[in-house]
Amino acid sequence: MVNYADKRNLQIALIQMSIHIGEPDLNERHVTSLMEEAVTQNPKVDILVLPELWNTGYALDKLREIADAGGEYSKGWLSSFAKKHQVMIVAGSIAESNAGQVSNTMYVFDQQGEVIANYSKIHLFRLMNEEKYIVPGQQLVTFDVLPECRAGVAICYDIRFPEMARSLALNGAEILFIPAEWPHPRLHHWRTLLMARAIENQMYVIACNTVGGNGDTTFFGHSMIIDPWGEVVVEGGESEEIIIGEVTLSLIAEVRNRIPIYRDRRPELY
Numbered sequence: 001m002v003n004y005a006d007k008r009n010l011q012i013a014l015i016q017m018s019i020h021i022g023e024p025d026l027n028e029r030h031v032t033s034l035m036e037e038a039v040t041q042n043p044k045v046d047i048l049v050l051p052e053l054w055n056t057g058y059a060l061d062k063l064r065e066i067a068d069a070g071g072e073y074s075k076g077w078l079s080s081f082a083k084k085h086q087v088m089i090v091a092g093s094i095a096e097s098n099a100g101q102v103s104n105t106m107y108v109f110d111q112q113g114e115v116i117a118n119y120s121k122i123h124l125f126r127l128m129n130e131e132k133y134i135v136p137g138q139q140l141v142t143f144d145v146l147p148e149c150r151a152g153v154a155i156c157y158d159i160r161f162p163e164m165a166r167s168l169a170l171n172g173a174e175i176l177f178i179p180a181e182w183p184h185p186r187l188h189h190w191r192t193l194l195m196a197r198a199i200e201n202q203m204y205v206i207a208c209n210t211v212g213g214n215g216d217t218t219f220f221g222h223s224m225i226i227d228p229w230g231e232v233v234v235e236g237g238e239s240e241e242i243i244i245g246e247v248t249l250s251l252i253a254e255v256r257n258r259i260p261i262y263r264d265r266r267p268e269l270y
């Protein structure tokens with residue numbers, strides 16, 4: 001939990017990085033240097049956000065060999081980083097192996113380096129055969145960013161399922177973090193779905209995508225922060241970059257009071 005009692009705004013850094021496919025050691029060095037750069041150049045950053053599968057990329061046929069056993073190695077150094085820099089990390093996701101099975105799993109660390117949330121992607125992306133190599137998670141996850149502000153998490157394809165974001169919102173989430181590895185030619189889907197999840201749930205959407213390629217697939221970046229009114233606070237381009245944006249916590253209640261969808265919904269009819 002971000003531990004400033006009077007905190008009203010949050011500074012977010014999105015690590016929009018390229019991934020060396022199937023090279024966890026290289027990726028660890030790469031992501032660490034970008035995270036160092038983010039906290040050095042922006043000492044006020046509260047939360048670092050990483051993209052999906054940053055340790056391996058979609059090296060699906062090698063995943064069993066190269067996935068992090070129990071996530072222990074990644075959890076170790078990410079925890080030390082969070083503690084050293086007093087920063088919360090929404091650590092994208094990694095390929096994690098357990099008893100021969102691989103999951104696409106996210107960890108969230110607080111400023112003391114404790115793991116405060118752990119989510120495995122529940123909707124696996126058939127278009128890329130993800131379900132043949134990865135086992136799905138079985139539960140939705142929320143965590144507290146501040147005592148009075150809860151967040152939910154989703155990974156990439158999960159945003160095509162509006163029921164999921166709505167369930168997270170009904171569980172109290174006011175911010176939705178979304179690590180992704182989303183490619184061309186579906187930029188229009190990416191932007192529209194993120195915008196819709198923000199507007200329909202009146203929540204901040206904080207989405208961190210990758211850049212670069214895997215064979216003939218190109219990941220387009222466009223990591224974004226969208227406010228609960230649907231305005232884009234910040235949006236990346238198509239190259240590697242650290243994107244900084246601010247979350248204004250008071251805006252969430254303001255939007256929810258202005259158009260009170262949670263009071264007006266009729267769940268008994270649908």
Ligand SMILES: O=C(O)CCC(=O)C(=O)O
Nearest residue numbers: 125156157181182183186
């Ligand atoms: O839904 C999409 O178009 C992209 C999803 C995806 O690439 C993923 O879940 O890894």
